[in-house]
Amino acid sequence: MIQGLAALPAAAVAAAAGAVAERVHRDAVEPAIAAAAVTAAEDFCGRVLIAxxxxxxxxxxxxxxxxxxxxxxxxxxxxxxxxxxxxxxxxxxxxxxxxxxxxGLAEDWAALPPGIVQGIALFGAVLATDGADAPLPAGVTALWRPWRRVRIGAHRA
Incomplete structure (x- = not known):
């Protein structure tokens, strides 16, 4: 099975970068850090967050x-x-x-549930200060857990 997903929308990455920058009290944060935080949220939740x-x-x-x-x-x-x-x-x-x-769970960044947004901002701040190898904090996973979906095995009917 071959599959693909379009890249995160630039507007969502920019909004996530802004949320991370607020957390770390910086003027700007690298878009790659924000994109990594969003991708971590999608991986943890097991779903596409931004349509x-x-x-x-x-x-x-x-x-x-x-x-x-x-x-x-x-x-x-x-x-x-x-x-x-x-x-x-x-x-x-x-x-x-x-x-x-x-x-996608939400049409755009503004429509994401607050817990997901807060978790992305927090994890992005961790990545910005501690580097790319920083572990996912338990507080962040607690914010994302209500939206987590785990698939076990293949779905076939």
Missing amino acids: RDAVQVVEAGGGWQALVHGPVRGIAGTHPVDIDAGGTGWVRVGARTTVRYQA
């Missing part, structure tokens, strides 16, 4: 197959699709197909 496009090649099969990235906001194409209450996108294809869709 963006995704593409996935789905192999032929008779049953429903789950899309990798979520929560899914919309799926393009003419094949049968479904989005369940948990935001998992499902497709049913008869031949190998490239599926294009959009995934």
